Amino acid sequence: xxxxxLADDHPQPSNWTGWVAFGAAMIMLVGTFHVIQGLxxxxxxxxxxxxxEGLTVDVPxxxxxxxxxxxxxxxxxxGVGMLLGxxxxxxxxxxxxxxxxxxxxxxxxxxxxxxVVVIAFDVIVIYAIATHGREMVLLREQRSSPYPGEEAxxxxxx
Amino acid sequence: MSEHAVHGAAAAGSDAPPVTHxxxxxxxxxxxxxxxxxxxxxxxxxxxLIEGLVALFNDQYYVATPQGLLVFDITAWGWxxxxxxxxxxxxxxxxxxxxxxxxxTGVILCGINAIAQLAFLSAYPVWAVIVIxxxxxxxxxxxxxGDEARDSDW
Numbered sequence: 561x562x563x564x565x566l567a568d569d570h571p572q573p574s575n576w577t578g579w580v581a582f583g584a585a586m587i588m589l590v591g592t593f594h595v596i597q598g599l600x601x602x603x604x605x606x607x608x609x610x611x612x613e614g615l616t617v618d619v620p621x622x623x624x625x626x627x628x629x630x631x632x633x634x635x636x637x638x639g640v641g642m643l644l645g646x647x648x649x650x651x652x653x654x655x656x657x658x659x660x661x662x663x664x665x666x667x668x669x670x671x672x673x674x675x676v677v678v679i680a681f682d683v684i685v686i687y688a689i690a691t692h693g694r695e696m697v698l699l700r701e702q703r704s705s706p707y708p709g710e711e712a713x714x715x716x717x718x
Numbered sequence: 719m720s721e722h723a724v725h726g727a728a729a730a731g732s733d734a735p736p737v738t739h740x741x742x743x744x745x746x747x748x749x750x751x752x753x754x755x756x757x758x759x760x761x762x763x764x765x766x767l768i769e770g771l772v773a774l775f776n777d778q779y780y781v782a783t784p785q786g787l788l789v790f791d792i793t794a795w796g797w798x799x800x801x802x803x804x805x806x807x808x809x810x811x812x813x814x815x816x817x818x819x820x821x822x823t824g825v826i827l828c829g830i831n832a833i834a835q836l837a838f839l840s841a842y843p844v845w846a847v848i849v850i851x852x853x854x855x856x857x858x859x860x861x862x863x864g865d866e867a868r869d870s871d872w
Binding site: 578579581582585586588589592593596600604607673674676677681 | 832839858
């Protein structure tokens, strides 16, 4: 085993940070899907297979449409933040993806296949962030400072 | 020769593990995913070509829901699928050469294709869902393993 006392203070990002970039691409794709679905809800709700009464929660399509457009825009923004390795974007990504999955579960009767695809994408996003999100933050910190945690180590050694 | 030297040092318990060397070795192991992404891209391009040809020559084959299509008519969709299909096959072949442009174009093309399939989904849901799944697979392979392709010898 290595006897490097700094090892604990220097967790290294693995080669798998690409997962976070993939998660970002997926959440931006989900965001685009949301915007399209939101527009359909607002402008062409006859396209859906059921009326609002057929949904789990009887909410007018106009309200669902705005919710979807809002989620979509936020998702795309979160995706950009994830690519930059921002911690807040990684946390927000999990929350937004979970909300998106719940909304689609409740509205699944409107267009089942769309909802199934979006829920699958949400799961991919959550997996990517949960397993590799921390490494992306480490990578970002390493880029700004080659030895993150160095100051804490020096303070402790004194 | 130098490889053996590095391994020997690591096995002897040196406190300077050969980090750089290990990374390079890991990468070359996973580069096969990029070939897989290229192969999947050619496959989904072929699916798109078939979808496009069916739309142009045999549009009765599609499941016509009462609501019809979201946007465009079936002929327009035929041409869209045909063009995306041809592009995907071409870019898929490009991915096999290890070219950076092919991976970037591949990710963008598959993203656009997934959106197009979502809008076209009601015409033939199962086809569209399969193609969306393939799009995601290609995007995954090209993004997650793109670095390895960059660092490998082709």
